Amino acid sequence: MNTFFLGMALFLVLNILAGLWRVLKGPEPADRMVAAQLFGTTGVAALLLLAQALESPVIRNAALLFALLTVMAVLAFVRNTSYRDKHNNDH
Amino acid sequence: MNLAFDLLVGLSLVWVAWRIVGSRDHFQAVVLFITFGLILSLAWTRLQSPDIAIAEAAVGAGLAGVLFMDALGGLSSSPGSPRPAVPLTLLFPCLILASIMAIAVLFVPEDFLGLIPVVHGALTDTSLEYPVTAVLLDFRAYDTWLELGVLLVAVLGVMGIRRIGSISGSRLPAPADPVGRWIIRILLPIMVLIGGYLLWLGAFAPGGAFQGGVVLAAAGVMLWQAGHPSLGLLPRLWWIVLLFCGFLSFLILAFWSLFHSGRMLAHPENKLWILGVEYAATISIATCLISLVLASPGRCRVRDN
Amino acid sequence: MTINELLSVLFCLSGGVFFLAGTAGLIRFPDTYSRLHALTKADNLGLGFIVLGLIFVAGSLPETIKLVLIWPLAMIGSSSACYFIANHVHRLTRNKGITRD
Structure with missing residues (x-):
């Protein structure tokens, strides 16, 4: 049973690695940000599966933190780029 | 299955790290770094170190991304300018350091408990x-x-x-x-x-x-x-x-x-x-x-x- | 294998299918808006199914509550991140006055 959960976690890590293609390719920063957000949720699922597979429930706290905090990077991204647009338009 | 998972996580860590260093686009490097933190957290989990996994999750998911985005926003150069390439000569000291560490790990006895009993x-x-x-x-x-x-x-x-x-x-x-x-x-x-x-x-x-x-x-x-x-x-x-x-x-x-x-x-x-x-x-x-x-x-x- | 374990395997596998669909969408979809669609729809269903699958084997009640808490949190984060990115792309294209691929 634990092997099954570990296998599922492995499958999710493979998903993340496949998604890295989008990060490398782009083309826009927004596309890369979408990929980062997807990895965040995939990572939450992988950590939950690992917590079950390794029978260490405290790992669920790490998953909880990822679920809670991944959106912060997106907020910072939008904040910084919206300024740059304005800045470029002024010139 | 354990070995497959460990190998995959370890190799992808090295590969992502190499892509972060080699990336010519700042934003790409930042997103790769956020992903690196995620995979690192999985690795710490596998190493039975939940303390570090939780710390890595908190820092990597939350504050590191924000700090990097702000650093990018504060760069005076235009957003499209490529990062300078990393000189290849740096590879050799890194390889030497990595092999020294690998040898050090090989010499750790298998039943070594470190400071745990103390x-x-x-x-x-x-x-x-x-x-x-x-x-x-x-x-x-x-x-x-x-x-x-x-x-x-x-x-x-x-x-x-x-x-x-x-x-x-x-x-x-x-x-x-x-x-x-x-x-x-x-x-x-x-x-x-x-x-x-x-x-x-x-x-x-x-x-x-x-x-x-x-x-x-x-x-x-x-x-x-x-x-x-x-x-x-x-x-x-x-x-x-x-x-x-x-x-x-x-x-x-x-x-x-x-x-x-x-x-x-x-x-x-x-x-x-x-x-x-x-x-x-x-x-x-x-x-x-x-x-x-x-x-x-x-x-x-x-x-x- | 008990009935709980069987259900758990079934739900986890369906979650995996949705994650695969999300990743495929991220790679294959042609523009940012549809990639966002792949992210929020498939991904949160995927996490939902995996959480559902893990509840059957979670054991104690507090752990189950924590699992059930994680899913809506990820949904709140992911869906609002989707809104922020979409809003950003929308403003960008409006300011430039061009349609991006």
Whole structure:
């Protein structure tokens, strides 16, 4: 049973690695940000599966933190780029 | 299956790290770094180190991304300019270092337990139940003390470079739109709750001052990203008190125990002391991290519409 | 294998299918808006199914509550991140006055 959960976690890590293609390719920063957000949720699922597979429930706290905090990077991204647009338009 | 998972995580860590160094696009490197933190957290989980996995999750998912985005926003060069290539000659010292470390790992005996028996044997000497917290706050308290000092120096360095004396007058993001206000109304109380939960958990399970402090800092930064001054509301004196209280509480403990028991940083039997020091450290860690973000060079005073 | 374990395997596998669909969408979809669609729809269903699958084997009640808490948190974060990115792309294209691929 634990092997099954570990296998599922492995499958999710493979998903993340496949998604890295989008990060490398782009083309826009927004596309890369979408990929980062997807990895965040995939990572939450992988950590939950690992917590079950390794029978260490405290790992669920790490998953909880990822679920809670991944959106912060997106907020910072939008904040910084919206300024740059304005800045470029002024010139 | 275990071996396959470990190999995959290990190899992807090396590959992502190599892509971060080799990337010619700043933004791509930042997103790769966020992904690197995620995979690293999985690796720590596999290594049975939930403390580090939780710390990595809190820092990697929350604050590192924000700091990098702000650093990118503050770059004076135009956004499209490529990063300079890393010289290939750096590869050789790195390879030598990596092989030395690999050899060192190979020479570790298979049944080597390290300091685990020593720490478990000494647990009776302290009022803490969880070995990692006992090491951090009691057995090697001076390490934690000096780490708080490192954080303080980092904040002072940023303030010095930016030539600002406090964070209260620093730039403020535009007020959040309705969706931003909505998620802050939901996520902010949960962040504060989980920060406190992790701090409380540190007494007997993975968690503690650092993890709790980082989550509380994330809550403060979240508030600031929505256009609220956050810690900037505090008078300068109060801000300085919060910034230094962790470092100072260790200092007071050091002197107090020196005069009472003749040994520096020896905790009194009373558990309240050690809790007080831990809580002060949490407040200082959170304040330092919030100050780092608020003083960072990201650009956000104006918002188009 | 008990009935709980069987259900758990079934739900986890369906979650995996949704994650695969999300990743495929991220790679294959032609523009940012549709990639966002792949992210929020497939991904949160995927996490939902995996959480549902793990509840059957979670054991104690507090752990189950924590699992059930994680899913809505990820949904709140992911869906609002989707809104922020979409809003950003929308403003960008409006300011430039061009349609991007």
